[in-house]
Amino acid sequence: MEKNYPNISDLEKKLNYCFKDTELLKGALIHTSYANEHTRGKNVVRSNERIEFLGDSVLGLAAGSYIYETYSDMPEGRMSKLRASVVCEGTLADIAFSIGLDKYVRLGVGEAQTGGRNKPSILSDALESVFAAVYLDAGYDVARNVVLSFIVPEIEKRVDNFVLSDYKSSLQEYCAKKHMQVSYEIVGETGPEHSRNFSAKAATSDGMSAIGEGRSKKDAEQLAARRLLKVLQDK
Incomplete structure (x- = not known):
């Protein structure tokens, strides 16, 4: 781990989840730029791209099932729009900033120097990767609870715009x-x-x-x- 890298246990506290395998969490925070710079021959450093793909599914299912179960009278079209509003890049980046995820994302030198830690796309992808890491470490039920601890407040902020008709x-x-x-x-x-x-x-x-x-x-x-x-x- 790089010098001055923040304590990963502090991030676990903000997630309210302690990993059995912290390498999953560390891997979820590796951006492509970092992986490219640190891969040497057979020593391949993997980025969080694949795990982010999984995290997107975990997030979508958790948010979608919560909306479906909680707002039983909401039409399908409005459920879709409500879910889209809380799993979008901007909302996820805001959540990532709120837990200081920008300090933990591992970036290549060039990406870091050009403001990568403030890019919504990088932060939202990292957050989805973290959700996937929880899923791989503890299963869906635990991952769902972690996801909803952040997503439910965002749903509640917006639901008034979706519950009823035009x-x-x-x-x-x-x-x-x-x-x-x-x-x-x-x-x-x-x-x-x-x-x-x-x-x-x-x-x-x-x-x-x-x-x-x-x-x-x-x-x-x-x-x-x-x-x-x-x-x-x-x-």
Whole structure:
């Protein structure tokens, strides 16, 4: 292990899982650039590409089964969109940053010098590889628990945008019956490029309004419409 490499047990604490075979975890953190630089003749250093492939499946099954079991009335299309929103590169990179995975990824010199530790693609792949390492070390049930400890909070942040029907259409129909117009405006954007958050304002022609947030402008508008519809119906 390289000099100044952080203690792998600290990462295990953040995962809330202690590996029986820590080589699985270490291997999950080897980027292709590092493997290429350190392979010498018969001494082949393997990257995390293959294990990342497995991790993608573990992650998808864990997230998909949780959504299926928890939101029994959600249509298939919305389940797919909800799952996609939490297993995407940006969300996984955010999770990786939150547990300091960027400090553990082993990169080649060139990749490290060009900001590889901050690249969402590298971090999201590394996180999926770690999930696969847990699966190989302890089986699916344990891996599912580790995955869900990170993914469920992300699902809960977004589920309001997916649970029910198209709120913009419902609001439009309501306002038409009341002879009102409705309009939408994006009023805020926050977060890094790979993980933007938007705020949208829905307003009626008689001055009622509500704000919604989301990972896309469309999601923010839907939540704003839902909140405004509730305000109007509660009047």
